[in-house]
Structure formats: structure tokens, C-alpha cells
Amino acid sequence: ILNVEQSPQSLHVQEGDSTNFTxxxxxxxxxxxxxxxxxxxxxxxxLFVMTLNGDEKKKGRISATLNTKEGYSYLYIKGSQPEDSAxxxxxxxxxxxxxxxxxxxxxxxxx
Amino acid sequence: DxxxxxxxxxxxRKEGQNVTLSCEQNLNHDAMYWYRQDPGQGLxxxxxxxxxxxxxxxxxxxxxxxxxxxxxxxxxxxxSAQKNPTAFYxxxxxxxxxxxxxxxxxxxxxx
Numbered sequence: 001i002l003n004v005e006q007s008p009q010s011l012h013v014q015e016g017d018s019t020n021f022t023x024x025x026x027x028x029x030x031x032x033x034x035x036x037x038x039x040x041x042x043x044x045x046x047l048f049v050m051t052l053n054g055d056e057k058k059k060g061r062i063s064a065t066l067n068t069k070e071g072y073s074y075l076y077i078k079g080s081q082p083e084d085s086a087x088x089x090x091x092x093x094x095x096x097x098x099x100x101x102x103x104x105x106x107x108x109x110x111x
Numbered sequence: 112d113x114x115x116x117x118x119x120x121x122x123x124r125k126e127g128q129n130v131t132l133s134c135e136q137n138l139n140h141d142a143m144y145w146y147r148q149d150p151g152q153g154l155x156x157x158x159x160x161x162x163x164x165x166x167x168x169x170x171x172x173x174x175x176x177x178x179x180x181x182x183x184x185x186x187x188x189x190x191s192a193q194k195n196p197t198a199f200y201x202x203x204x205x206x207x208x209x210x211x212x213x214x215x216x217x218x219x220x221x222x
Contacts, residue, residue, distance in 0.1 A: 032209055034211070043213040043216070044211070091154075097142060097205070098159070098169070099156070099211065100153075101153035
């Protein structure tokens with residue numbers, strides 16, 4: 001059974017702090033790794049799609065790295081703002097159409 | 112505006128009744144998905160459809176049925192055979208890079 005784990009489960013940081021969290025996934029049969037942001041009362045929104053070992057993606061203050069050989073991805077948020085408060089999901093794809101989601105990291109940024 | 116719509120937002124049913132959740136997209140995406148979320152768990156795949164008139168079981172298909180007669184529509188029926196139907200249901204479509212576009216979700220409560 002393929003398992004995707006995210007840590008920590010939840011996180012409280014002060015405004016302006018930088019933070020990071022981890023997604024661990026199977027290191028075999030890798031096709032892609034996705035990151036999503038899910039704000040309360042909204043739909044999950046895609047942040048990054050990562051496909052190559054060593055990939056680094058960036059969107060504003062948020063960036064992500066990928067290590068497919070060891071099966072992990074890091075999501076970094078630089079200078080956290082209250083609007084970054086959300087649940088961050090990762091999803092592992094071993095093929096074109098099926099995804100396995102982690103349980104998410106719930107981030108709360110305190111003003 | 113392009114996107115995924117799900118209706119209704121909240122749904123209440125008595126045990127033993129079948130119920131159908133609606134999902135429509137105007138993104139012209141071929142593949143569509145149904146996920147279920149329970150507290151403390153990641154999104155779990157119920158069914159997905161790669162193309163019209165085709166669908167595949169996901170990891171937790173028992174007690175559910177789907178149809179895909181039109182590209183835009185992928186309704187999910189929760190049957191009385193589903194033992195624990197109370198949950199949050201998310202519909203999604205697959206974008207060109209594999210990213211998922213999610214609807215706002217339907218919260219189903221069965222008593």
C-alpha cells in the first residue's frame with residue numbers, strides 16, 4: 001500500500017517567520033509530486049507540479065524542492081503572512097491519472 | 112469564469128436512501144475525479160474518469176457509483192450500501208500538467 005506522509009500535522013508561526021514542512025512518498029514508481037494550498041471555506045488550489053529529481057519551484061514567497069531518490073519534498077514559506085494560513089497538501093502520482101494525498105500540514109500564521 | 116461546480120453545498124439524507132452529488136466543469140478537461148475526506152485523513156479517491164463513457168474505481172469505490180455521459184458532468188451516487196456515507200466530498204478535474212482543479216465540495220450527512 002502506497003503511503004504519503006506529511007509533517008508536521010500542524011504548525012503555528014509568528015508573522016514574518018520562515019517555515020518549512022515535509023512530504024514523504026514512495027521512492028519507486030515516481031511520476032509527479034503536487035503541492036496544494038487549501039484555505040478554509042475554499043477549494044484546494046494547485047501550487048506546484050514537480051516531476052524531476054532536484055526540481056525547485058518558486059511562486060512568490062513559497063518554494064518547493066524535490067528529491068525523488070529518497071522520496072521527499074520540502075515546501076518553504078519565507079516571511080509568513082496571515083494570508084498564508086491554510087492546509088498544505090501534497091499528492092504523489094505513480095502514473096498519469098491516480099494521486100495519493102497526504103493528510104496535510106495545517107499552518108496558522110499569527111499576526 | 113471557468114471552474115468546477117458542485118451542488119448542493121450541504122446535503123442531508125436518511126439512512127437507506129441513495130443520494131446523487133452533482134459535479135460540473137467548464138474547463139474542457141477530459142479526466143474527472145471524486146474524492147472523499149474524513150477527519151484526520153487525506154483525500155481518498157472514490158472514482159475517476161479519464162474520458163467520456165469510461166470510469167475506473169479508486170481506492171474506496173464500494174457503495175458508490177458514477178456515470179460519465181458528458182464531458183462536463185461526473186455525478187456521484189452514494190448508495191445505501193455505503194456503510195459510512197457521512198463525509199465531505201470533493202470533485203476535481205485534471206489540468207494539462209496533471210494538476211487537479213477542485214470544486215467547493217459537498218458535505219453529506221446521513222442520519
